[in-house]
Amino acid sequence: MSDASEPENDFDVVVVGAGIAGCVTAFQLAQQGHSVVLIERGEAPGSKNLSGGVLYCRGMQEVFPDFLQEAPVERRVTRNYINFLNAESSIGIDYKDTRLADPVNAVTVLRAKLDPWLAEKCEEAGVFVMPGVRVDRVLTKDGPTGKRVVGVKAGDDELRASVVVAADGVNSFIAQEVGLRPKQPLNHLATGVKCVVSLPRETIEARFNLTGDEGAAFAVVGDCTEGIGGGGFIYTNTDSISVGVVLRLDDMVAKNKSATDIFDHFLTHQFVAPYLDGGEITEYGCHMVAEGGMDMIGDIDMDGMVVVGDAAGLTLNTGLTVRGMDLAVASGVAAAAGIASALSGKDTSKVGLAGYREQLFASFAGQDMKTYAKAPSFLEVQRMYKDYGELIGNVLYGAFNLDNQPRQHLAKVALKAFKKSPVKIRHLISDGFAGVRAL
């Protein structure tokens, strides 16, 4: 087959979506001398992006060796705080480690700043960046092995390429359109509501116990979501704080709660509000989040097309770390390698593009998706979001509340709290066992 050199192609590769996965794919292919167009719906890359968060940055540094020096990163995360939040109590594990700063492991980023930087890098590498264009559909033709993607259509215009890369996010309508992704069940999807609160950097450093460009990442479960499956997060940026909740759609529907009410509850929680006090909300928005883990990865390749990043379902919530951006980088790297070898072999069929899947699942990203394959169903266990936090809170209350009554051994206090809690021994055993296996 000589489809890779069909004369009517406008580009070797069309990438749809200038987020992290799309930019990395486009950048690496252009670096190897392929002609690439990167189509972005927003007026400028990043303009549609409200997100921000923690980027585990080692993979990014392999693509851009000077990433930490050049890219608009906010803070280097050296403090991870895992928090069980109850209405009246808060229990946390405060993990601060200077080893996380050298070498840098994770940074906070604001995508509204990072994405334009990535697009600029793409442009420098020779990618044709095309913002302000919404792709309406992919062009297909019937080939010997079924439907083959041959390009994209936007408005009246068509662009043809040997390979189309769907990097259009969690709701990837491109992947859905060609049948690579079935509609996701509600328990695979969550809605994220977040805001960015501006505060002077000195205030942030004082409140979060940080020095210089150190940063903190809080993972919160419990009352922050009023018991809905999901969690809350607080990340420090240079001079703002990203704060939000992620709520599983099926649980919200079942409990008939509104995302904005829960978010307001989190922001005004007595243990959260002091961090935000005096700040000004400069951004507010919500976004769909993929939570299905391994189950959500559908077919990621077909004749003439691959799917990368969130569009491929590459997100991972282990309870301690919520990942998506680093997996997007890894999938971009794997896709670029797979596409490059397909182009040079002049076979961009599913078989020719198989290198993408192979490299993805050989990479840490694919390995981690497998390792944590059971995490989503573990995290669906309701007790995680309410009962455990309250149980620990009550045990500690019994230990610390010196109420002029004779003290009891901690084991007895614990047992008493445990008896009052809806959590049963068999739950502890089954959840503990599932947790160890899933995480």
Add this chain to the structure above:
Amino acid sequence: MKIVVAYKWAPNPQDATVGAAGAVDWSRAKPAISEYDPVAVELARELADATGGEVIGLTAGAKGVDATMARKAALSRRFDRAVIVADDSLQGAGSTELAAVLAAAVRHIGDVDLVITGDSSVDVGGKMVPTVLAGQLGWPAVAEVSAVTGGAGSVRVERAIAGGTQVLEISGPAVLAASTDAAVPRLPGMKDILAATKKPVQTLTVAELGVPATGSTVTVKGTSRPDLKARKGQMIDAKDPAAAAAELVAALRGTGAL
């Protein structure tokens, strides 16, 4: 017919924030082709196509106006070519200064029959540039233009005036500011954006144009939030609805609102 469309690469105030002390933060506002400028482009294109003319995009500003994204955004519009005055000395330049530079560039382009601008810029909105530009060139200026027909040397211009429409015949070159709804601009498609990089662009500096120094400049000394309207802040306890309603009516009567 040679038509110049002066456009502005301007940040959108929608994305700017005003701090508590009144300072305006533009850092989050991404520049784009100013909101009403595409209307001017459309008006110019239609006229040029009808008369077999050329449409030249012209802008002036700090270096950013010549960035790849800015060029692409401009030239994916229906210009034939562009002249870009990119000079960091124009950072924060006011209407008078910009109009002087644009006038010098129009002279530099030479034999221009018509300059068409948008109604106003999205960031400043002063509606000054078209008239100051015309003054600099010694040409007539017409604002609120809803339609243009004719050809080189003689154009027929319709403009909205209070209570009706005025039709003007203009001989010789002129500066026209299009009304906001004079034409429906076409959104650039993928092929337009691809073609944009193939259109000729001439980049100039202020020094190359030899712009005479403006006699005076406007400097912003400060910005502040508008004062909040003084309100009574009177609260009515609504525990007893009937009494609350009576109190509300009495209060409204008392202020003369009823």
